[in-house]
Amino acid sequence: MAELNPKMRLGFGAMRLPLLNPDDPSSIDVETFSRMIDSYLEQGFNYIDTAYPYHKEHSEEAVCEALVKRYPRDSYLLADKMPTFLVKGPEDYERFFATQLERCQVEYFDYYLLHNMGKDRFEETTRYGGFEFMKKLKAEGKARHIGFSFHDKPEVLDAILTAHPEMEFVQIQLNYIDWESNIIQSKNCLEVARKHGKPVIVMEPIKGGGLVNLPEEAAKLLKDHDPEASIASWAIRFAASQEGVMMVLSGMSAPDQLADNTSYMKEFRPLSAEELAVLDKVVEILRQSSAIPCTSCKYCVDECPMNINIPGYFSVYNLMKQYGTNNFPQMHYNRQAQGHGAASDCIECHSCEGHCPQHIKITEHLKEIASIFEKK
Structure with missing residues (x-):
């Protein structure tokens, strides 16, 4: 069985795959995706993350074609997610999970998550027996590790982890602009996960591409400090530098993005104090460029x-x-x-x-x- 290499902390997120038609998310370019998977695995990385709704429900099938059908099952780690937002009753869990196994053509998932947990979804999942279903999957060997992805306040995360210590890991949104945001609260959510001893998988380290297209003044700060480093590398390295983070997902949609990400994550180097100080200046520029100059004084x-x-x-x-x-x-x-x-x-x-x-x-x-x- 494949194991997670703690030094290879770049996960391949199958949420923004290459497309044949940019206006049709379901038109995944499987040939290009396959080449990207080849390069990714050849360099020693092995964590691929998909989900039921990605690419209009075609991501899992593309992962099957580009990865599962082409590589031994014990050569990679596959993560998938229960679409909790579609669950309307206890009977839906088994149905959705069976569909996912069929789409991916696997007998188990290495990492399996309850997707997009928050206050309301936590209550629904509790009521429908979702956590019991997750424990059952683990006991049967159909999910080697169980956890959940999360979008809500730190106190909600604390409540979930307090009620369900059997959850082995948490996936949260974390990046340098959301680090102290009063909406996302990346730092506070990470601290909650660490308090409970749960390793963290990071999603949206580049904020859906938003931290690549920076204002000119901010981009110049980064390029002046390190002309060879890509703008994206600052964001991904920031996420990977945080204590408690075991994996940083990147939704790579082109071979050049993969080549860039793997170039600095193969021999990962945490951000220095000097680099963090540069990012502080970038954050200040981004905040000053806000459409509404609210300081949240309340x-x-x-x-x-x-x-x-x-x-x-x-x-x-x-x-x-x-x-x-x-x-x-x-x-x-x-x-x-x-x-x-x-x-x-x-x-x-x-x-x-x-x-x-x-x-x-x-x-x-x-x-x-x-x-x-x-x-x-």
């Missing part, structure tokens, strides 16, 4: 009669404006809304604006945010 919330999560909504809006829709802004808006009034609940009393040190026209921005995230 003075506006104190007097809001509708209990609207104004800083939370502004953070989601800024993330979408800077990095596009790759990081699921609608999901983050919905979670920021839990227990709060929606942006459209604003009664235009303007009390918030009287308390805002940045003099932001909050009411106008809330209208725009409502028009984006509350479409019926």
